[in-house]
Amino acid sequence: MSSSVSQQLLNKQLEQLTALEQLLNDEKELLTQRDPEALNTLTEQKKVLLEAIEGLDANISKNPQFLADKAQNLLDDSLEEIQATLLRCQELNVINGQVITHSQLAVERMKTTLLERHNRSSMTYDNKGKKHAGLSSLDIKA
Template sequence: MTAQTDFQTLLNNQLGQLTALEHLIDEEKAVLQKNSPDALVDISEKKNQLLVDIQELDQHFRQSPEFTAAKKAGQFADTLTAIEQTLLRCKEKNHVNGMVIQQSQLAVERMKTELLQQRNKSSVTYDSKGKTSGGLSSLGIKA
């Protein structure tokens, strides 16, 4: 096998890894929408391992002067384009998932505030960040 064939095989592996990552991100979104924390932990572990594998392969490419020269010569252009497009889709989908997580956290914070206010309206206080908390600290009682 030539170095070119080896690099093409490695690039195909990386494209496969990114495609698998894209599918995991899609699964992650579905799990986020279902509010299934156990499944989310499992997907997060798989996602982290896949990202480590992708990073290791990237490092291999960066350290190879032969690959850099072949890339500058225009070799592997189709595969590299497919990799870049898949990576962009992964970034966009991951951003959407981040927004879903952020919205979920805001909803939980609103629910917490509402529950605290309902528990005892007179004991609700605000901390230095403007978040509410309940307790007897407003009465000067320390536990």
């Protein structure tokens, strides 16, 4: 049965996508835990896996037996399962992107708050009662 080669290729692709889905779940967890070292390691693993997925996908799309089996609708169930897994991966990737965006916004808000507090605490007055922003207004160059 020639479709077994096609099925093996699709099984391998599903296995890779399932591993990617797990990495994306792990990535979300690391993003919420704010663990940059573990996140760097996971990002490298994800990069290697994505390259493997891309390579296998290119091989599958050029495989004449796969194309023939697909045309005969022999692989519909496997292809649907792969598509569903791929959609879950895309959704997780969007969620992780939102977590990153929210984290960046939180850092910016914190930075702004710290700068505002610093500026308020460094406010001084001259001998005429006029406000000056800390030591920088005194032209001290030391």
